[in-house]
Amino acid sequence: MAHTPFKTVGMVGLGKMGGAIAKALVAQGTKLFAFDPNLKQSPIEGVSLVSTLDALEKEAGLFVIAVKPNLVEPVLGEFTKPAIFVSIAAGISFGQLVNAAPKGSTCVRVMPNLPLVSNRGAMGYFCEDEAVSHTERLFYGMGETIRIGKESLMDAVTGLSGSGPAYVLTFLQAMAEAGLQEGLSYEESLGLAMETIEGTLVYFRDLRSKHHTLHPMEVRNWVTSPGGTTIHGLDALERGGFSTAVRDAVRRATERSKELGKG
Structure with missing residues (x-):
């Protein structure tokens, strides 16, 4: 209709x-x-x-x-x-x-x-x-x-998707700065980072349209070779508390949403 x-x-x-x-x-x-x-x-x-x-x-x-x-x-x-x-x-x-x-x-x-x-x-x-x-x-x-x-x-919706664009943009900037640190120009690095983030999401969405229960970690494992570059990069992320920091960000934003309702 x-x-x-x-x-x-x-x-x-x-x-x-x-x-x-x-x-x-x-x-x-x-x-x-x-x-x-x-x-x-x-x-x-x-x-x-x-x-x-x-x-x-x-x-x-x-x-x-x-x-x-x-x-x-x-x-x-x-x-x-x-x-x-x-x-x-x-x-x-x-x-x-x-x-x-x-x-x-x-x-x-x-x-x-x-x-x-x-x-x-x-x-x-x-x-x-x-x-x-x-x-x-x-x-x-x-x-x-x-x-x-x-x-x-x-309140969890607020903490996750309401505030989420700011988390994604912070991640985008961190990737762009990392490329800059390694010698790429900022524009080169930002362009690669943007396309990597968007392309990965489109790729995963297409996969999930065919396999509805597909988990992000399954696909991550496909691109993580034993002893390769990706596993070393992932190790650095986790040693830096990446996953915990993301969960904490959503939790704190959710708590703040609850606080706003109390006046």
Whole structure:
């Protein structure tokens, strides 16, 4: 069945993530109205900036709340009519959204990540059954959307995929600097590192489409010869605590998401 985008959507906040979602929606043909008190004019072509939340409320029936966590509840409290509210704030629970929004509203808690602007986002969301179709329709074409069955796991989504692009970019920079240290130019090293990361993921995804239970370590073993260069490189990674550091990063970001919800 063909995708039918929402005719109009309202958005509160046009920061990095809100702006990315706005661009994706406009590209699909959605008429987007936005309120952001920090802006005097819209930085995104196709987005109509309004001067008050009252004005925004008159324009749509679905609103993306893309403000900092401490502002989500006050913003929802300004709305007067029930609507569909989609919050992208870390740490703000589904219950907090329902309690703050006008009675009778439909609420969704979602954690997107920035690659959605390139249609490669990884988004986990939690909502009641009646909101699933709205959520899938809103984020259609922006990447992978996964409904999370237990809301308590949304903080883990934040720690893993929400913050994940920063981990990947840090790894990318470390690889590029390593090549630079060994004598490659920065541009040569960065180009090789980017293609290695992207190419490996495409290769593994293709393999897994044919063998659904294939584990990353199985494929890693294919390119790890006894006594070769790769096993020595992997040994250095593990002696440096690489795997533990990645797990710790996800854990700490998850904990921080929980802390944000407590205020």
